[in-house]
Amino acid sequence: xxxxxxxxxxxxxxxxxxxxxxxxxxxxxxxxxxxxxxxxxxxxxxxxxxxxxxxxxxxxxxxxxxxxxxxxxxxxxxxxxxxxxxxxxxxxxxxxxxxxxxxxxxxxxxxxxxxxxxxxxxxxxxxxxxxxxxxxxxxxxxxxxxxxxxxxxxxxxxxxxxxxxxxxxxxxxxxxxxxxxxxxxxxxxxxxxxxxxxxxxxxxxxxxxxxxxxxxxxxxxxxxxxxxxxxxxxxxxxxxxxxxxxxxxxxxxxxxxxxxxxxxxxxxxxxxxxxxxxxxxxxxxxxxxxxxxxxxxxxxxxxxxxxxxxxxxxxxxxxxxxxxxxxxxxxxxxxxxxxxxxxxxxxxxxxxxxxxxxxxxxxxxxxxxxxxxxxxxxxxxxxxxxxxxxxxxxxxxxxxxxxxxxxxxxxxxxxxxxxxxxxxxxxxxxxxxxxxxxxxxxxxxxxxxxxxxxxxxxxxxxxxxxxxxxxxxxxxxxxxxxxxxxxxxxxxxxxxxxxxxxxxxxxx
Numbered sequence: 001x002x003x004x005x006x007x008x009x010x011x012x013x014x015x016x017x018x019x020x021x022x023x024x025x026x027x028x029x030x031x032x033x034x035x036x037x038x039x040x041x042x043x044x045x046x047x048x049x050x051x052x053x054x055x056x057x058x059x060x061x062x063x064x065x066x067x068x069x070x071x072x073x074x075x076x077x078x079x080x081x082x083x084x085x086x087x088x089x090x091x092x093x094x095x096x097x098x099x100x101x102x103x104x105x106x107x108x109x110x111x112x113x114x115x116x117x118x119x120x121x122x123x124x125x126x127x128x129x130x131x132x133x134x135x136x137x138x139x140x141x142x143x144x145x146x147x148x149x150x151x152x153x154x155x156x157x158x159x160x161x162x163x164x165x166x167x168x169x170x171x172x173x174x175x176x177x178x179x180x181x182x183x184x185x186x187x188x189x190x191x192x193x194x195x196x197x198x199x200x201x202x203x204x205x206x207x208x209x210x211x212x213x214x215x216x217x218x219x220x221x222x223x224x225x226x227x228x229x230x231x232x233x234x235x236x237x238x239x240x241x242x243x244x245x246x247x248x249x250x251x252x253x254x255x256x257x258x259x260x261x262x263x264x265x266x267x268x269x270x271x272x273x274x275x276x277x278x279x280x281x282x283x284x285x286x287x288x289x290x291x292x293x294x295x296x297x298x299x300x301x302x303x304x305x306x307x308x309x310x311x312x313x314x315x316x317x318x319x320x321x322x323x324x325x326x327x328x329x330x331x332x333x334x335x336x337x338x339x340x341x342x343x344x345x346x347x348x349x350x351x352x353x354x355x356x357x358x359x360x361x362x363x364x365x366x367x368x369x370x371x372x373x374x375x376x377x378x379x380x381x382x383x384x385x386x387x388x389x390x391x392x393x394x395x396x397x398x399x400x401x402x403x404x405x406x407x408x409x410x411x412x413x414x415x416x417x418x419x420x421x422x423x424x425x426x427x428x429x430x431x432x433x434x435x436x437x438x439x440x441x442x443x444x445x446x447x448x449x450x451x452x453x454x455x456x457x458x459x460x461x462x463x464x465x466x467x468x469x470x471x472x473x474x475x476x477x478x479x480x481x482x483x484x485x486x487x488x489x490x491x492x493x494x495x496x497x498x499x500x501x502x503x504x505x506x507x508x
Contacts, residue, residue, distance in 0.1 A: 100128075331374055463503040
């Protein structure tokens with residue numbers, strides 16, 4: 001007895017299909033890797049897994065697409081219009097999936113009308129990062145075609161890096177979207193005609209420029225809550241009027257000795273809650289006026305590459321930052337980050353017990369001053385050792401297996417393909433010297449780095465030193481302190497840092 005194909009299929013047992021809710025849960029577990037501390041290292045694996053899962057069926061494809069296109073990175077050697085035009089004309093349905101978008105190009109970008117329409121369709125875009133592809137001869141790039149990219153209707157976080165703008169910031173202010181809540185400006189410089197490369201290194205702005213001339217471009221940004229200025233070679237910090245940000249709660253600034261001297265801008269509101277400062281040992285310390293009263297203060301000081309400075313050089317800088325605040329007694333949470341650098345990987349420079357005691361004494365004074373409100377202190381000390389890129393010990397086993405005996409290789413770093421890449425989903429010196437005591441700086445042997453046993457001994461000693469150096473603060477459960485010894489390595493995860501030793505005491 002014969003039967004038709006349809007009849008045959010009808011009598012075959014049907015396989016149970018997974019519920020859509022279960023599929024969504026499975027995909028969410030896979031994509032959850034984007035949200036943990038190792039997201040950067042796991043990105044390629046997570047993305048490839050999601051891409052493979054999207055081929056199972058239309059249902060899987062629909063669910064996976066929301067994660068695959070959540071974050072888009074476009075690196076274009078010239079005009080990124082080709083990649084964006086594909087998104088706009090060929091795949092407009094993907095625009096709604098994009099939450100974060102990073103673009104890097106050299107300033108050549110189309111100004112066609114469709115570009116604004118393209119970004120207006122990104123109704124879920126919350127974070128936009130625009131990076132100028134600088135060169136050795138041109139450290140800053142003209143922001144051609146940037147304004148249409150700021151047309152996304154619900155943009156919350158904006159990062160601009162590597163561009164040049166007018167010295168008074170008028171062109172920059174004119175294009176900022178009203179919806180922005182977090183603004184990050186990094187490595188911005190003046191236009192070429194305003195630079196003085198012979199007099200000032202790295203195209204810094206002359207200290208006697210017209211930076212104090214009031215700008216007529218002050219614009220009110222009601223939604224702005226957080227602002228970061230990092231290595232700004234523009235006189236924005238010296239302008240009497242730049243923007244009006246009455247609801248600004250967090251202000252972060254990073255500078256070095258290369259930028260012009262500056263003091264806290266007048267356009268920073270007195271209602272500021274959080275102030276973050278990051279600089280090196282050789283930069284000036286600004287004045288912070290008489291009105292701000294931040295309750296949360298973060299101070300980061302790093303040493304210069306070369307022979308590591310003594311830890312005693314850090315405390316006066318920390319004190320200067322705090323003492324120049326108009327109301328240091330109102331600080332409730334204080335974070336101190338100290339980073340030192342050793343270019344000889346055989347040496348290890350540790351703070352001495354007296355170093356910790358000196359810092360503890362100052363913090364106790366700050367805590368016990370009249371009206372003092374200090375409740376929490378976070379101290380992070382990091383020592384970075386220069387890595388040896390030729391050391392096979394730093395390379396993972398998977399790499400060591402295919403390296404020849406002499407480690408010679410003609411392979412270079414992979415070139416960026418310039419295409420579209422989708423990814424789904426920070427008065428008392430600290431004395432140094434070798435006096436033979438238990439808290440001397442350690443020195444590695446002439447050739448060999450320390451083994452694990454030696455590092456364990458160092459870790460135990462440093463932990464005991466921390467406990468003895470900050471007894472009162474630890475007893476009162478108001479101090480978290482960490483000391484980390486790292487080696488820079490291109491083979492290790494976490495941004496090229498390999499942790500050799502880490503000791504931590506947490507009371508909060």
